[in-house]
Amino acid sequence: MSIHSIKRSQCHLAWDNSIPPVAHIKSGDVVSFDCLDASNGQITPTTVASSLRTLEISTLDQVNGPIYVESAKPGDTLQIDVLEVSTADWGWTGILPGFGLLADEFTTPCLKIWDLPVGQDFAWFDKLKGIKIPLRPFAGEMGVALAAKGPHSTIPPYNTGGNVDxxxxxxxxxxxxxxxxxxxxxxxxxxxxxxGDGEVCGTAIETPMKTTVRLTVLKDKPHVKTPHFSTPKGSDDPKGYYCTTGVGPDIREATRDAVRHMITVLEVEHGLSREDAYMLCSIAGDLRMHEVVDMPNYVIGMMMPKSIFGHQSA
Known part of the structure; x- marks a missing residue:
């Protein structure tokens, strides 16, 4: 196993399969990324709200890479194990004109700069009112290139991942x-x-990030057609969750796809009939609106608790 490091400068602004890779790795190798925040460094701890009107929108949501994984072929699945995630000691949340679920109602720029002390597992939203936010850092963008010729914007999510938030x-x-x-x-x-699920105003606690992942090519999971993920033990359920997603511009169809994909997983990986799988989705699965603002696509998840499978794991 080798470990590779990707710098902040090794980034791009579109999903485009013609972009030359910044690294070639073997399946199972580990890659560490040093990433700027989603503003591409335009927002700093001293930025004021009025500056949001002059953001260069075309440079937002850059991603670091791409990474070429040897042996990866169309029809395979890429397994991304998230090994480490750390943030800077500051972050920001903003209301950007034209962004967010209620963009037509919130038209004035607003900016909150956060203190994220190293080693602290929460941040104060309002200390006087006692409102504090548990910190659970993650990368909003993780994706692979689309087969369709690019460029494709990094703002929306796709079946291949991207801005799944x-x-x-x-x-x-x-x-x-x-x-x-x-x-x-x-x-x-x-x-x-x-x-929170949905990221309704269009921003989270945005922050520069360092993350380390292991990238492994799977040849035995061809039924993965949209992002799937498996959470660890203790993440809301004693054994975690396995989640399938639906991604698309029609929220009802994205929801139907999330359920369809879970039915397939239950058939293929747990040996259930299609009918039993459908009923199990109804009595044990949780539908979540993971991402609802990065148009034109929504991300809807069907989350199945792994604890219901006894000795099996999804």
Missing amino acids: TKHLTKGTTLYLPIQVEGALFSTGDGHAAQ
Whole structure:
């Protein structure tokens, strides 16, 4: 196993399978990334709200990479084990004109700069009111290149990942992405110190981020057609969750796809009939709105507690 390091300067602004990789690695190698925040360094601890009107929007949500993984072929699955995630000692949350679920109602720029002390597992939203936020850092962007010729914006999520903004992809989680091009061409970025499901105003606690992942090519998981992930023990459920997603511009169809993909997992990996799998989704699965603001696509998850499978694990 080799360990590779990717610098902040080794980044790009679109999913495009013609972008030359910044590193070639073997399946199972570990890669560490040093990433700027989603503003691409335009926002600093001294930035004021009025400056948000002059942000260079075209440079937002850059990602670091791409990484070429040897033996990765279209139809394979890339397993991304999140080994470490750390943030800077500061972050920001903003209301950006034109962004967010209620963009038509919140048109005035607003900016909050956060203190994120090293070693502290929470940040104060309002100390006088006693409102503090548990910190669960993760990368908002993790994806592989699309087969369709680019460039494709890094703002929306895709079936191949990208800006999935899913708060469960923290240290200890394993993400699975469908590979569409040779080498997979994996990239990551958009550090978040904390976020709620949906990221409704369009920003989380945005922060520069260092993350380390292991990238492994799987030949035996071809049923992964959208991002899937498996959370570790103790993450809300004693054994964690296995989640399938639906990604698309129609929220109902994205939800239906999330359920369909879970049915397939239950058939293939647990030997259930299609009918039993559908019923199990209804009585044990939880639907979550993971990402609802990065148009044109939504990310809807179907989360299945792994504890219901006894000695088996998803």
